Amino acid sequence: MSLFAAETRIVRDQAGRSVRVPANPRRVVALAPSVTEIVFALKQESRLVGATQFSDYPPEADRLPKVGSYIRLDLEKITxxxxxxxxxxxxxxxxxxxxxxxxxxxxVYAVDPRSLDTVMAAILSIGDLLNAAEAASSMVADMKGRVSRIRQLASGAKERPGVFFQIGVSPIVSVGTPTFLHELIESAGGRNLAAGDTPYPRFSREQVLALAPEILIITSMARGELFQKVKEEWMGWRELPAVRNRRVHILDSDVLDRPGPRMADGLAQLFDIIHPDLAGKY
Incomplete structure (x- = not known):
């Protein structure tokens, strides 16, 4: 190993810990799909030697050796x-x-992306770790500009329609105030009908009907036909304002619930759905 490769420095991670890391990491394992996306977005994928299950974006990430899921890591595979x-x-x-x-x-360097701001902070931190600070700064500047323009348009909208965001199918699960999905809904000019202290509250179908959402957005970790099946079931409840006005939508969960560079895209998608009259004006 060269002297350059052996050089280290001490940094503070987003968990508040002091961590001694290589000055020029060459063999990086990303322990969450969002981290994998960030590394690829920074064009530092040549450093990656492993990732977790469901690290599938961009498609090239799917070819990396897998070390278990991010909640069930395989220590032997990592080492x-x-x-x-x-x-x-x-x-x-x-x-x-x-x-x-x-x-x-x-x-082990930990990031803690809980909001749009901390997602962008995570991108900057990973950029610094991988000697890609300039690329990270440019990416974050672009994200900040898009988010700011969308928030400004949303703040001037004539109404803030009620949105029910469904992330779980059986039982029905939505998103409360302590989540970045709540922040995305509110930033896009909607009212999160599941707002409250519980991060991921559960609802019965009757409770959702009582909330009378003007917009219903369906997303789930499940893939394939399940999305369409859930939408078709909701479309049978014609008294629901979202159904009556044909405002039931299916969105790619990875763009919205994976805390990485595509969150600005997710916010733009939500804004276009919530305020179609202003779509694309950002």
């Missing part, structure tokens, strides 16, 4: 890849696996 850095997410990755990696002298 077998010989990483000099793992990039984790504070909420989701199991603390015991992170601790064991650190005991094996494999540094």
């Amino acid at each position: 077998a890849l010989g990483p000099d850095l793992c990039i984790a997410v504070k909420d989701g990755n199991p603390v015991d696996v992170v601790s064991r990696l650190e005991m094996l002298n494999i540094p």
Whole structure:
């Protein structure tokens, strides 16, 4: 190993920990799909030697060796890849696996993306880690500009329609105030009808009907025909304002619930749905 490769520095991660990391990481394992996306977006994918299950964007990421899901990491598979850095997410990755990696002298840097601002902070942090600070700054500047323009348009809209955002099918699960999906709905000029202290509240069908959403958005970790089936079931309830006005939509969950560079795209999609009269004006 060259002296340059062996150089290290101490950084503070988004979990508030001091971590000694390589000055020029060469073998990185991304411990969440969102981290994988960020690394690819920064054009630093040559450093990646492993990723987690469902790290499928961009398509090239699907070819990386997999080390389990982000909530069930496989320690042996990670160590077998010989990483000099793992990039984790504070909420989701199991603390015991992170601790064991650190005991094996494999540094683990944690990001903590809980909002649009902290997603952008995570991008900047990963850019700094991978010597891609300029690319990260440019990406974040673009995201900030798009978010700001959409928020400005939304703030001037004549109405804020009630939105029910369904992320779970059986039971019906929505998103409360302590989630970045709530922030996206509100930033796009909607009213989140599931707002409240519970991050992911459950609802009966009767409760959703009582909320009378003007817009119903369906997204789920499940794939394929399930999306369309759920939409068809809702379309049978003609007294629902969203159904009556044909404002039931299916969106790609990865664009919305994966905290990475595509969140600005997700916000734009929501804005176009919530305020079609202003679509594309940002």
